Amino acid sequence: MEPLNSYISLFQNISLLIAKVEQKTGYTSLSAEVKNGGVYVKHPSGVLVCYATILQGGALDNELYNHYYKVEILLKKLEAALFSIQLEKQTLEELQYRKLVMDEQKVISNHLEQQRDEIEEYLKYRQQNISKPKKIKRKRTIKCVEILLVTIATYLLTGFGMKGAKEIVTKQQQYALIMDYVGEDTNILNEHTSRINNNKDYQFHNDAIATAIVETGKNPWPLLSDLLSDMWFDKTNNFPSVVDYLNHMDYFPYDFETLVITANARANDGSCDFDKLARYIRERAVYIITDQKKEAMTDKEKEELYSFLNYFHDYIGEVKMIDSSKGMSI
Amino acid sequence: MVEKEIIVIDDKEYFVLNELTYEKTNYVYLVSEKDLKDFLIMKSVFEREEEYLVNLDNEEEFDILFTLFQKELKENKK
Numbered sequence: 103m104e105p106l107n108s109y110i111s112l113f114q115n116i117s118l119l120i121a122k123v124e125q126k127t128g129y130t131s132l133s134a135e136v137k138n139g140g141v142y143v144k145h146p147s148g149v150l151v152c153y154a155t156i157l158q159g160g161a162l163d164n165e166l167y168n169h170y171y172k173v174e175i176l177l178k179k180l181e182a183a184l185f186s187i188q189l190e191k192q193t194l195e196e197l198q199y200r201k202l203v204m205d206e207q208k209v210i211s212n213h214l215e216q217q218r219d220e221i222e223e224y225l226k227y228r229q230q231n232i233s234k235p236k237k238i239k240r241k242r243t244i245k246c247v248e249i250l251l252v253t254i255a256t257y258l259l260t261g262f263g264m265k266g267a268k269e270i271v272t273k274q275q276q277y278a279l280i281m282d283y284v285g286e287d288t289n290i291l292n293e294h295t296s297r298i299n300n301n302k303d304y305q306f307h308n309d310a311i312a313t314a315i316v317e318t319g320k321n322p323w324p325l326l327s328d329l330l331s332d333m334w335f336d337k338t339n340n341f342p343s344v345v346d347y348l349n350h351m352d353y354f355p356y357d358f359e360t361l362v363i364t365a366n367a368r369a370n371d372g373s374c375d376f377d378k379l380a381r382y383i384r385e386r387a388v389y390i391i392t393d394q395k396k397e398a399m400t401d402k403e404k405e406e407l408y409s410f411l412n413y414f415h416d417y418i419g420e421v422k423m424i425d426s427s428k429g430m431s432i
Numbered sequence: 433m434v435e436k437e438i439i440v441i442d443d444k445e446y447f448v449l450n451e452l453t454y455e456k457t458n459y460v461y462l463v464s465e466k467d468l469k470d471f472l473i474m475k476s477v478f479e480r481e482e483e484y485l486v487n488l489d490n491e492e493e494f495d496i497l498f499t500l501f502q503k504e505l506k507e508n509k510k
Binding site: 224227228230231232234235236237238239240241242243 | 472474484495
């Protein structure tokens, strides 16, 4: 049993002890509990902040002296522990910072490496271009080559777009979807209809599937494929719009390897979702038939055409304007 | 498929992707059919009314023509 007076003194000093611990640690609202011959100073969360031993017997002054002595030692240890934790925290932050710097350095390094590769590649080609003396006689040999974008034909009147499309499909020997577009001009439409019906040049290869896309519910359009007529044109002669067609593309039973779009489709009245079309043409051979007579186009037509082509830039490597009649660039 | 002019150099086929005139000389941009990264820039010269394609003279000439061709290709894309 501990002397009562020593308890009273002790309790008086405990408040001092708490104040000292609070001062040292920066914690507030600490509490103390006396048990098992010691003082347990705790944080409101219940975490033990420090522990001081109460000496039994002897002069109270000595007890308190010893008590404070031990508390000082404990507090020093606590400080050391806190300092250690702080140090660890700093170290961790420093490590994280270092990692961040290293990551950034890696990104910069990769970028520089890529730039270096590009420069090296450029220098290699430059060297290749000028190193070996070459003198080649130009023979103007023409050959069909496969490049991503072809061309030609804004004018529906001549049916050039569809004729060009037919040529591509025949050469490719592939299933192809051909998209064309007509407006409301009945004369143009009738003439084009007549050409397609009466001129074998406009009849497509058997293996090719072709169709034309017209504005919703407007002019009738000659069917270029009986198969498509069965599938896509209902009994009431309601013709599918570009949008209708695109909406069903994912379910169409044929995998078109080639998509041919005549530049007439540039005259978009909003019925054609070009964004959707652009997604569809990814990974397919795409031919866009555009105008061979660029000089003859009006500014508005050029603007429309460029706007149309811009939709496909992300999906098409090279966009070239080619005079298809000569097979040469213009 | 599209018709393009073909030039055979060191047994490799290049097609004429583009042509331009710079300081009164006609230059051609040739691209290998098999590897689009493999390209050559050559200039056209006439000897006894025959047209020949010859190498560029130096690195500076290549730098200028490469920039001009790239610019033209980008403008054609617009």
